[in-house]
Amino acid sequence: MLSILPPRSTSAERARSHNRRLVLGHVHATGEIGRAELSRACGLTIQAVSNIIAELEQEGLIRETGRRSTGRGLPATLYGINPGGACALGVEVRPDALLAALLDLNGGAIFTTRRALNDAHPTAVTQELRALREELKSAHPDVVSRLLGAGVVMPGPFGATGLSGTASDLPGWQETDARQVFAEALGVPIDLDNDANAAAMAERVKGVAQGLNDYAYLYFGTGVGLGLVSGGRRVAGAFGNAGEIGHLRVQTPDGSRALEELASRLSLQHRLAGRGHGTINFDRLSALDAAGDAILEEWIATAASALGQAVHVIENLFDPETVILGGALPERIVDRLISRVPLPDGSVSNRPDRVRARLLRGDCGRLTATLGAAALILDRAFSPQLGALD
Template identity: 30%
Template structure:
């Protein structure tokens, strides 16, 4: 069976044959040329060509045409057969669970969100995830046997052993073993990482960090998170808490954070803090999208809210820049949709608080600040990427 062949080549750790390396390169990179596969695997071009020919005869690999920007003839590339298997990415968020379904050729087949009460239990989450996946596979007439794995983007630090550490977004999940929670219910390989690390992986695979080896992702959503990528690898830290920029204490006597500390950065620049202030001004419930729209339409008060958030974010990134000094900052999350209304004060604040100033460097060496490509679902896309790149597997 094609699914069984693919599973063995992707996930059996002891299998490191040339054919397994080619299949994993295709899974991790999507449609690529034989020369690209040779570079990424270290195999000879002739070896790669022979393996691709064998895989095409077995129907595990198909040829596809890709176009470069501008005019020119389509280039020939190779991809895993979309019918060879599927994978699921799931976000365990503050008040929702989101599911993205994709195939091994990197085509997104579905993306759904299920609102939940805050502080939902692991038992409730397992039921929701299982039910949602079953329904998606029925709706798309897909066999559940073709599901190669489920990746989880977790809104909190994840230790190497799969246990969720203390987290402000999922406070009731502290100490929960993710594999023992979901594997018995889903009966599939389980992959997981912090949601910001997943967001960084999505930007590496398909977005603003394609081809970039070193960068920092800074995520301004309901909470504030981040990821540090060095030499192409996401740094997790000894307890899985690397990149938790939102919980840098910048005001020791400041307000109490959900994490238990005072004056955390996310209290000053998260989407939740911006929305809370906006609701006071409006006298009614509102959303990040409405705040961004009102500010973009010229409302000075909401522009000030975004500028204040940008200033606080830049202050935090100034600390990060002085420690890590990355060449690229990717700003992600719901607030990033404000564009320059947020980025301009953020960059100015970074310049004010970072050690190295723009005047000290050639322009090409100064850090770049860009918005991410996946502002709505980078975490789920990254969770899909965990499965496709067979990383973050919980053993």
């Protein structure tokens, strides 16, 4: 009911689909809300809201959560999201692994898994996805019927571009229609995006960006990516490759470098290379941080300075309500980065009436991108779409 409409539905049914999302989105955003308030917020009649609520409750997407008496009058019956009423699958494809998470309607994780990949070619990934689907079916049989769709996160850029051929992109996907591959392997509607945009959506559905419609997310993966949300919608670009901020030139004392040479996990790894460390993963970073490692300190200082310049560009080009930092970095390190990023005065974001900090730490932890993949789907369920068809 919620996920798919027949190819040509009557206009009234499309309006209903729109209004359902509107109502569900408000219920999600407020946590608990009554019909009358929804009516005012959505610009619909109480009666219309009533009908929609009855439908949503019947389908198990929302549930009665209590009553609230505000002064006189009949106390409102409050409704909230029924977390178990539906779920969304998030899949993150990395060169070496497939990460997956199943999220309930509130964005809570029901199940997460990680499958090692020897090979990230489409055929190998397809095989793992099929296995994943079977695993889900047997581990959570009740869930499959309530699955709204699957979000997929892959390292960009998509298609052949001037940034192709770098270490980060996956082999064999250039010529492949990725959406098609995933749709066939998983058998549910697919939403495809890059890690940074997915992370941005994760924060919107569950984290620090709730209620925000214009913000940016600086995502630390292997490199650095930028997720953009404008007017509540992801900015994907003409070919889905928006947000490639890693190649932004930033000033250093001795010239200029690409942002990702200074402020990515890879860059830290290079700095530490001489010290005989292997791959610098999340846990290793935490350990270095706890030990007060000097090279890490140095990296933070350099990265913060570089990020300050990136934030300057982001703020002046997009005028976001806030810039969120997060991804595959321990919270403490992100916090320290944020505290050391020099915020330029000459920015449209430097306004006296700000209600939110210019930089915020993402709330969704190291799995942000995977959770965000699922959040792409949840966001759909909560936001009216523009197009007539879905």
